[in-house]
Amino acid sequence: MFVRAYLRASTQEQDATRTRAALEAFATERGLAVAAWYIENESGASLKRPELFRLLGECKAGDVLLIEQVDRLSRLNDADWEALKREIGARGVRIVALDLPTSWQRMASTDETTARILAAVNGMLLDMLAAIARKDYTDRRRRQAEGIAKAKTEGAYKGRRKDAERNVAIVSMLSKGMTWSEIQKATGCSRSTLSRLRGRAFSPRAT
Structure with missing residues (x-):
């Protein structure tokens, strides 16, 4: 089993590596070592993420995809989230997120029955957190559009200035x-x- 850590931020202006220390500490506490780091600045609302798919392409069955929060993996719409889950499931990769304790427990479980129960619960919670992340994304986009529309009406919006x-x-x-x-x-x-x-x-x- 290899632990592969995925770090993502939405823009070049954001630091995708800011949570690296937290992921390293999490792995160390459990006697694990992070085998590889995959870092990129891409929107979580898009499947066009080269580093994420490079990670999946290098995974073997049983490997762990370690993330800080589920929203680092997905702010996807329903169809794209299902497509990503199928890809992850087909490769036998386990998602472990610091904000999802059941994913930690599943990783540590050695009892088959407990592992199956945790897998079911974990899948349900992953879907729920992915849906919340998507709602947060669409809400922010809507508020941004409303703010721009209001500023245009008031003559205050000049558009994004180019550097x-x-x-x-x-x-x-x-x-x-x-x-x-x-x-x-x-x-x-x-x-x-x-x-x-x-x-x-x-x-x-x-x-």
């Missing part, structure tokens, strides 16, 4: 042949920003 100076610097770095990883490290920008700026500054070609 013009940073964008000029990024284009300059691209023109000098710096790699995307080097530019991301220097500026903190996302790959989607790099792709957009490169598309504007240069004729399309493979990167």
